[in-house]
Every structure is written in structure tokens, then in C-alpha cells.
Amino acid sequence: MQPGQNGQAQARPAYYAHSGTPGDCSDWQGLPEHLIETAGLAARFAEVFGLEKAASAAGLFHDLGKYDPEFQRRLTGADIRVDHSTAGAAILQQLARDGSPFDVLMAEIISYAILGHHAGLPDRRTAEPSCFEERCRRFTDSLDPAWRDEIAPDLAGLLPERMLKAIGVGNRHVAFDMSVIARFLFSCLVDADFKNTEEFYAKLENRQVDREWPALGDLLPDYLSRFDTHMAGLPRDGELNPLRRDILAHVRAGAALAPGLFTLTVPTGGGKTLASLGFALDHAKAHGLRRIIYAIPFTSIIDQTATVFRKVLGGEHILEHHSAIEEDEAAARRGQRDFPTSRDKLRLAMEDWAAPVVVTTNVQLFESLFAARTSRARKLHNIAGSIIILDEAQTLPRHLLKPAVRMLDTLARLFGCTIVLCTATQPALGKDGEDGGQGFPDGLDLEGRELAPDPRGLASRLRRARIERVGEMSNEALVAAMRPLPQALVIVNSRRHALELYRQAKEAGLDGLVHLTTRQCAAHRRGILDDARHRLKDGLACRLIATSLIEAGVDVDFPRVWRAEAGWDQITQAAGRCNREGRRPLEDSIVSVFAAPDYPPPREIKSLVEDTVRALDAHQGDIQTLEAMRSFYGEVYWRMAERLDREGIVDALKLDGRETNFAFRDVAQKFRMIESNMEAVIVPFDDKAIKAVDDLPFERIPSGLIARKLQTYIVQVPARARELLIRCGHVAFECPQQRGDQFAVLRTQNLYDPEVGLLWETPEYLALEDTIV
Structure with missing residues (x-):
């Protein structure tokens, strides 16, 4: 209660986090309830790494901006835009200003999470008004001071002694460590916020939500x-x-x-x-x-x-x-005035x-x-x-x-x-x-x-094949080499080379031909590999032409292998597909490394080939010893030097004195493990995929659930190729009103060849295939 003008007490206005029945606030979620429950859940998530107090502070302050009367008007239907994410970050830093240097630093780190809990972690300083510094600088406090009585933050000791000790005195990577702390607090906050919101609406709508998994210790x-x-x-x-x-x-x-x-x-x-x-x-x-x-x-x-x-x-x-189908916040809010803050949020079924x-x-x-x-x-x-x-x-x-x-x-x-x-x-x-x-x-x-x-000793005892360099081999030479061998594996460096070699081998009349590349969706490749294993086991013809995707851990066993020139590690992995079970004599199990003059390798592969040659020369041509391996990696790391962080990611996460300067968005854009400009096309390859695509119009089925069902039915294609496929009507975004541009589905089924996978037959896009495995 608050005193009125006549000295009598008057009711303090109620503040809400999420709306329920329109016009009836009795079933709405109270703002203090949401903040306190989210803080408790975030703290529980952070207990394992000892930052529960910092995570709790993030939860208490993340929606502080909803104490703005304008935001409450928005909840009741007013057509206005209100930034509710900046207030908590700005006020938290103000409150921590008189604390210890570590508490000031932690308040900044928690503020990144608060600022980003809807739109994603911001950069500290950019020319954009959405950056950390600009948002906090522009903040004007229009909050009802009632929040001070309804939540009780404790901002002392936000960085506990255990974490300080783990970071270590004199650690020159302290800025990187602190940036990771910010990421983990961000994770605790967004997961707690999502789950508390989900729980509120589940109760309101009398729905059951089962998100609990058994603990590993119990299993x-x-x-x-x-x-x-x-x-x-x-x-x-x-x-x-x-x-x-x-x-x-x-x-x-x-x-x-x-x-x-x-x-x-x-x-x-x-x-x-x-x-x-x-x-x-x-x-x-x-x-x-x-x-x-x-x-x-x-x-x-x-x-x-x-x-x-x-x-x-x-x-x-x-x-x-x-x-490869990810929830995209930008796509989710496309066409909306603001990022969804209530029921819409439940559609984001994030893993x-x-x-x-x-x-x-x-x-x-x-x-x-x-x-x-x-x-x-x-x-x-x-x-x-x-x-x-x-x-x-x-x-x-x-x-x-x-x-x-x-x-x-x-x-x-x-x-x-x-x-x-x-x-x-x-x-x-x-x-x-x-x-x-x-x-x-x-x-x-x-x-x-x-x-x-x-x-x-294991490297010597488990050697199952010998590796030899055989110089240049054209497609015609490879076809001729395979002809007398009913079972053989050829590994090349690009999807284009694999496709053209497969077609030439087919025209030459070789039987038992198998084509395996990422033109095929994973569900299709699984069937191809199962069939290949059966053929190999039963002694049937199996001449498999593949890209490097077959090298790392795929369980196949061929008597002979040809490998296009590549790095030492790739060649050694290819050797692991030759005489894998050790049933054949070592001298007959040969991996032939060849140059493909008509298909020059990507620049990075070219330099790795040179590193391999130097390592071989230093170790008498024996590529399979641990000494040769270490020599190869020494060559690579020495040659690449600063290019081991080519995008400057470590330097983009730094401390300027005692102030953080983390470029989170810039780093996220640059840290791409797959560099090619590729986009996903969903192939309705079997009944399971067709059923998942048919579920897209049903709004009650979360996008994340459907995406997980479709994850093995994706083919990555060059972005311009997908644009052309969409423009020609061969691919379309399904249910864009509900799902945005998340689900690009193949509609022209005859573009997916059962032997080779998805085809887009223009010279421009086949040229892009040279660098794609």
C-alpha cells in the first residue's frame, strides 16, 4: 500500500510479466513472481560451476524493464514498442558501481546476458544503436520504484573465490575466460526464462510439459x-x-x-x-x-x-x-513489431x-x-x-x-x-x-x-595397409584401375569430381557402382552404406566413389583404395578404410595416392599436400609413423602461425583495463566451421520425412520438434543455387506464416536422383562444387 493525497493508503499497481486471459488479470503472471522464479532456476543451472549468485542476479534483473508503465500498457493491448531488456542491465551496473572491482566486472558480464536475453548477446561497441554501450548510454529510468521492494538483489561476491582460483593469477587469457563466463550465464538466463514462461502457459492452458530427463548418475x-x-x-x-x-x-x-x-x-x-x-x-x-x-x-x-x-x-x-535447421530469432520476429514475449515464445522449441x-x-x-x-x-x-x-x-x-x-x-x-x-x-x-x-x-x-x-606400438601393430604415391591419374585412368577389381574405394576432394567420375565409370560399364557424397541426405547415405557393407561382406561387386566424408570413422572395409592428394591426416584416415579388419595380407592392401590434374584441390588442401610431402621426405616416405604425423602437424602449425585464428576471434574478446570489450555478435558470425556459403534444402526422401513436412501447418507442433525429425533429410547447397531453385518453384518455404523461412522443402522430386542425390545442373553451381566435400 502507498499513501494517497488525503493521507489514506492506496493500492500499489500490480505489475505483470506475461498476459493471460484478455481483460482479466487474475490469471496473468506477476512480474515479481517471474523474476524471482527465473532467478532461482538460473541459479540452480549455474550451481555446477559455482556462479549461482551471478545467475540469480541475471534472473532478477532480466525483465526489470517491465516495471515501466508503458510496458504494462503494451501487455493490455496498446500498439507500442517498449525496450524492456536494457533497464535491468543499466540499473545493475549502477548498483554495482560502489562494489569491489570484481563485482563491477561481473555486473558488466551479467549485463551482456540481460541485454541479449531476447535478441542475442550484443557487441560492446559498434556503430549500431543495438550495441551494449549505446543501449546503456541511452537508457532513461522510467521504472516504478516499486521494484526495489519487490525484489531483493544481493550483488556482493558475484565472482566466488573458487572461480577466481580456477582463472588463475597472471592468466593472459583472462579476457577469454570471462567471455565464456558471460556465455554460460547467458545460457542459464535464457533457459530459465524460457522454462518459467513455458511452465506458466502450460498451467494456464492445462497442458502437460515433460522436459525432464533422468540423471546420468541414476542410469x-x-x-x-x-x-x-x-x-x-x-x-x-x-x-x-x-x-x-x-x-x-x-x-x-x-x-x-x-x-x-x-x-x-x-x-x-x-x-x-x-x-x-x-x-x-x-x-x-x-x-x-x-x-x-x-x-x-x-x-x-x-x-x-x-x-x-x-x-x-x-x-x-x-x-x-x-x-542444420536452426531457430532464427531474426526470422521469428520478421513481420512482427517486437520479439515475442508471451505465448509466441513457446513456439521456439530450442534444444x-x-x-x-x-x-x-x-x-x-x-x-x-x-x-x-x-x-x-x-x-x-x-x-x-x-x-x-x-x-x-x-x-x-x-x-x-x-x-x-x-x-x-x-x-x-x-x-x-x-x-x-x-x-x-x-x-x-x-x-x-x-x-x-x-x-x-x-x-x-x-x-x-x-x-x-x-x-x-599400436600404430605399428594395427597397420593394415601400405600407402604409395602414384602420380597423376585422370578419370579414365581411375576407371581403368577399378575395372579388374570388383571391390574398390576412390576418395576425391569435391562433390563435382565424385559425380563426374561416377558418371564416367557408369558409362564405361562398371558394375556395383556406388556414389556417396553430401549431395545425398544423411538418411539416404545411411542406406547406401548399409548396402555397401552387405556387398563387401558377401563378396559382391562394390566400387564406391566418395568424398572425404567416408574417411573419418565410417565402418567400411575395402581391399584397395585410391585417394586424391590431401593432407597427411586425411590420407591416413583413408588408409583406415583399407583392410580395416586385417583379413588380407598387408602387401596386397594398397592405398594409392594420386594427383587429379583436372580437379585442382582447394587452396587449403594444396598447402596441406605440400606439408605432407615435406613430412614424407623427412621420414623416408613412411607416412604412417607417429613421428611422421608429428612432423606433418609441426609443418602445418609453423606455416599457418597466426592463421590458426584467421578471423581474430581471441582478440575480439578482450578487457580494456577493467572494462569488458566483447564482440559477441562479430565472433558468432566469424566462427563458422563450415566456411562455404551453403543453405539447407529438405528432401522428403521417405515416409518419415513426408509426415514431418505434413505436420508443418499444425501450429501446435513446435518447430524444434519437426526440425529434429527432419535433421537427417537435409542437403546443403550453395546459397545462390537455392535461390534459383526457389525462384523456379523447385524449392519452397513451407508454411512461411507460421515457420518463417526455416523449412525450405524440395518440391520437384525428380531433381533428387536416387543414385547421386540432389542435382542442380548449371555450370555456375557445379563450379562452386569444387570446394565442397
């Missing part, structure tokens, strides 16, 4: 029992199976080591996928870690890995996430990675960690306290290696993550070289953290 007894049963049932005869069991036992023994950074260097055929899963289960049990995240370089092997995990652990609680086991792509993982958008960043707080297995770690893009390595280091030191760099061709990311010399610039502390037994 571990069953998971470990299943894993042990599965491993006990595998074959035990021969030379290879006992070696795989020895590797597994050694790797699992390392699970007792303290959480942090590890390498797992096991050649192809050594069983590293199951060994890494066994380590993760044991390590989670030993240290109470919350989640297993398995990140894979290509969508082509996500299905394969997820299938293995489901077979071993059961499939009920495994999340498979590799969608939060709360499942106990997540199988995803490197693109999803790393681009989320560097994202500015709420939809991608929302999952980050669930990454804390997780075991992250980076399968085929050598595939991390070299031009982003420095920021990626910095992120891995920060996740391990500040957010309680264990990270396993899992590969046959370890990318030498340690700060110290094997010979005691200089390692990767600002590298990881990997000393004594190898999980595999005797990587050098």
Missing part, C-alpha cells in the same frame, strides 16, 4: 552392466580382438584420473569408439559427472555412432542432434541438451559455444560438468584452432568438463612437443594424459 548402474555384457559378447579369437580388449582395459583404468584434458590415440581398427564410451561411463561414475557428449565431425557417421550407443546402452535416453547422453556434430558443439543467438546458446549450461569426447579430433578446422583450443581449455579449468581428443591421427595440440620442444601455440596441458597404451 550408470544399468549402463555399465549393459556395456560389460556387450563387450563380453564380442568375439575373442584372432590377433585383433585380444588387442582391442587390452586397449579397452587400459583406457578404462585411466577413468580414475582427475577430470580434465585427455588424448586417446588409437589407430583405426583398435576399437576407440567403444573404448572411449567405456572410459566415459567409468569416469562419470568416479567423479559424478553429469553428461556424456560425443561430438563427431560429419553427419555421415552420427547415425553409425548413435546406433552403436543405442545397441550398447539402449536408445531411450540418447539424444541425437545434428540439425537444451539436458539428455544424459548426447551425440552431436563438431559444428553444433563449437558453433553453440561461440554463438550469440539464444537458440544455440541455451544449451551451454548443460555442457558444464560433462565428458566431451571429440571423435576424429584432427578434423577441427585449422583456421579456428586457436579459439577452439582456448575454449576446450576454459571448459576444463572453469566448468568442470573432461575432454577426450579421440583419434588415430592426434593433432598435436599439447603446449609441449613430444621432443620437449615447443608445441601448439597456447596449447593444452596434455602431459601424462594419454589414455591409450603405447600409441607408437
Whole structure:
């Protein structure tokens, strides 16, 4: 109550966060209720990394601007635009001004999250009025001071001692660390805000919302029992199976080591996928870690890995996430006066990675960690306290290696993550070289953290093929080489080369031809690979022409392989598809490395070829030793130097004195693991895809749910090619009124060839294909 002019008390106006029944405020969500509940939920999300007080402050202040009477008018239907996200950031910084230097710094960091909780994390300084500095500078306080009585913020000790110790005295990457703290607080806030809003409307509309996943700790007894049963049932005869069991036992023994950074260097055929899963289960049990995240370089092997995990652990609680269809805030608010703040928000079914086991792509993982958008960043707080297995770690893009390595280091030191760099061709990311010399610039502390037994000995014992350089080979020469061999694999550097070689081989009358590239959607490729494996096993003709997507972890076993010139790591991975199971003599299992004069490799591949040649020359032509591998990576890192952070991402996250200067949006635009200007086309390839597309008109079905169903039915095409397909009516955005431009669906089905995939047959776009694998 407040005193009126006549001295009598009068009712204080009620303030609301979200509207309910129009004209009847009895079922509306009170603003203090929303702020306090969101703060509590955000704090719970941040407990695992010790920043619950900062997360609570973000929740309390995020919608403070709704204490503006103008915003309350908007809730009742007034056609006005009100910025409700700036007030909390500006006032929080004012209140923290007299605190300790760390509290002032943390108030700034929390303010990024508050400013961005609808439109995404802002940059500190730009020419745009939407930047952090301009928004706070223009802020005028028109809030009802009632908020001071209705919420009670405590802004002391926002950066606890534990986190200060983890950051470390004299850490020259403190700015990067603080930027990651801002991202994780942002994640806690947007997820808590979303879930509290969702819960309010679910109650209002008498709907059930089931977003709870079981904790990994509760599942571990069953998971470990299943894993042990599965491993006990595998074959035990021969030379290879006992070696795989020895590797597994050694790797699992390392699970007792303290959480942090590890390498797992096991050649192809050594069983590293199951060994890494066994380590993760044991390590989670030993240290109470919350989640297993398995990140894979290509969508082509996500299905394969997820299938293995489901077979071993059961499939009920495994999340498979590799969608190229993302919620886009800009698209969501296109045609609206403001970003949706009430019921519309419930349509944004953003993935939060709360499942106990997540199988995803490197693109999803790393681009989320560097994202500015709420939809991608929302999952980050669930990454804390997780075991992250980076399968085929050598595939991390070299031009982003420095920021990626910095992120891995920060996740391990500040957010309680264990990270396993899992590969046959370890990318030498340690700060110290094997010979005691200089390692990767600002590298990881990997000393004594190898999980595999005797990587050098394993490289020798598990060698299944020999590699030879054969000079130039035209398509005609490749066709002639395949002709006498009923089973052969050819790997080239572009989709165009693969398509043209396949067509020439078909015209030449070769049977058993198989074409495999990203022209095909993942669901189609899964069937192609299953058929190829059956042919190989049954001794039938199988001449497979593919791009490099087949190299990293795809389980196929060919007697002969041809590989277009590429980097050392790619050639070695290609060798892993030759005599994979060791059933043939080593001398007969040949990987022929050839130059393709009619298909010059992309510039980056060209330089890697030169690095490979230098490494080979230094090691007597034996490409498969660990020494050759380290020599190759040394060549690459020395040559690339500053281009290991070509986009200047680390330098865009800095401190100017005691003031933050984080360019979050600029970084998000630049951190692109797939560089080509590509857009998604959804192919209704089978009944499942057709049903998902048919669900698009039903507004009650969230976009995120449909996107997850369609994630294996996507083909990435050059942006200009998709524009032309749309203009000609071959592709259309389905249900644009409800879904915006999120779902571009192929309508002309005969453009999707059952043998080769999606075709757009103009010379201009085929020329773009030279750099696309």
C-alpha cells in the first residue's frame, strides 16, 4: 500500500510479466513472481560451476524493464514498442558501481546476458544503436520504484573465490575466460526464462510439459552392466580382438584420473569408439559427472555412432542432434513489431541438451559455444560438468584452432568438463612437443594424459595397409584401375569430381557402382552404406566413389583404395578404410595416392599436400609413423602461425583495463566451421520425412520438434543455387506464416536422383562444387 493525497493508503499497481486471459488479470503472471522464479532456476543451472549468485542476479534483473508503465500498457493491448531488456542491465551496473572491482566486472558480464536475453548477446561497441554501450548510454529510468521492494538483489561476491582460483593469477587469457563466463550465464538466463514462461502457459492452458530427463548418475548402474555384457559378447579369437580388449582395459583404468584434458590415440581398427564410451561411463561414475557428449565431425557417421550407443546402452535416453535447421530469432520476429514475449515464445522449441547422453556434430558443439543467438546458446549450461569426447579430433578446422583450443581449455579449468581428443591421427595440440620442444601455440596441458597404451606400438601393430604415391591419374585412368577389381574405394576432394567420375565409370560399364557424397541426405547415405557393407561382406561387386566424408570413422572395409592428394591426416584416415579388419595380407592392401590434374584441390588442401610431402621426405616416405604425423602437424602449425585464428576471434574478446570489450555478435558470425556459403534444402526422401513436412501447418507442433525429425533429410547447397531453385518453384518455404523461412522443402522430386542425390545442373553451381566435400 502507498499513501494517497488525503493521507489514506492506496493500492500499489500490480505489475505483470506475461498476459493471460484478455481483460482479466487474475490469471496473468506477476512480474515479481517471474523474476524471482527465473532467478532461482538460473541459479540452480549455474550451481555446477559455482556462479549461482551471478545467475540469480541475471534472473532478477532480466525483465526489470517491465516495471515501466508503458510496458504494462503494451501487455493490455496498446500498439507500442517498449525496450524492456536494457533497464535491468543499466540499473545493475549502477548498483554495482560502489562494489569491489570484481563485482563491477561481473555486473558488466551479467549485463551482456540481460541485454541479449531476447535478441542475442550484443557487441560492446559498434556503430549500431543495438550495441551494449549505446543501449546503456541511452537508457532513461522510467521504472516504478516499486521494484526495489519487490525484489531483493544481493550483488556482493558475484565472482566466488573458487572461480577466481580456477582463472588463475597472471592468466593472459583472462579476457577469454570471462567471455565464456558471460556465455554460460547467458545460457542459464535464457533457459530459465524460457522454462518459467513455458511452465506458466502450460498451467494456464492445462497442458502437460515433460522436459525432464533422468540423471546420468541414476542410469550408470544399468549402463555399465549393459556395456560389460556387450563387450563380453564380442568375439575373442584372432590377433585383433585380444588387442582391442587390452586397449579397452587400459583406457578404462585411466577413468580414475582427475577430470580434465585427455588424448586417446588409437589407430583405426583398435576399437576407440567403444573404448572411449567405456572410459566415459567409468569416469562419470568416479567423479559424478553429469553428461556424456560425443561430438563427431560429419553427419555421415552420427547415425553409425548413435546406433552403436543405442545397441550398447539402449536408445531411450540418447539424444541425437545434428540439425542444420536452426531457430532464427531474426526470422521469428520478421513481420512482427517486437520479439515475442508471451505465448509466441513457446513456439521456439530450442534444444537444451539436458539428455544424459548426447551425440552431436563438431559444428553444433563449437558453433553453440561461440554463438550469440539464444537458440544455440541455451544449451551451454548443460555442457558444464560433462565428458566431451571429440571423435576424429584432427578434423577441427585449422583456421579456428586457436579459439577452439582456448575454449576446450576454459571448459576444463572453469566448468568442470573432461575432454577426450579421440583419434588415430592426434593433432598435436599439447603446449609441449613430444621432443620437449615447443608445441601448439597456447596449447593444452596434455602431459601424462594419454589414455591409450603405447600409441607408437599400436600404430605399428594395427597397420593394415601400405600407402604409395602414384602420380597423376585422370578419370579414365581411375576407371581403368577399378575395372579388374570388383571391390574398390576412390576418395576425391569435391562433390563435382565424385559425380563426374561416377558418371564416367557408369558409362564405361562398371558394375556395383556406388556414389556417396553430401549431395545425398544423411538418411539416404545411411542406406547406401548399409548396402555397401552387405556387398563387401558377401563378396559382391562394390566400387564406391566418395568424398572425404567416408574417411573419418565410417565402418567400411575395402581391399584397395585410391585417394586424391590431401593432407597427411586425411590420407591416413583413408588408409583406415583399407583392410580395416586385417583379413588380407598387408602387401596386397594398397592405398594409392594420386594427383587429379583436372580437379585442382582447394587452396587449403594444396598447402596441406605440400606439408605432407615435406613430412614424407623427412621420414623416408613412411607416412604412417607417429613421428611422421608429428612432423606433418609441426609443418602445418609453423606455416599457418597466426592463421590458426584467421578471423581474430581471441582478440575480439578482450578487457580494456577493467572494462569488458566483447564482440559477441562479430565472433558468432566469424566462427563458422563450415566456411562455404551453403543453405539447407529438405528432401522428403521417405515416409518419415513426408509426415514431418505434413505436420508443418499444425501450429501446435513446435518447430524444434519437426526440425529434429527432419535433421537427417537435409542437403546443403550453395546459397545462390537455392535461390534459383526457389525462384523456379523447385524449392519452397513451407508454411512461411507460421515457420518463417526455416523449412525450405524440395518440391520437384525428380531433381533428387536416387543414385547421386540432389542435382542442380548449371555450370555456375557445379563450379562452386569444387570446394565442397
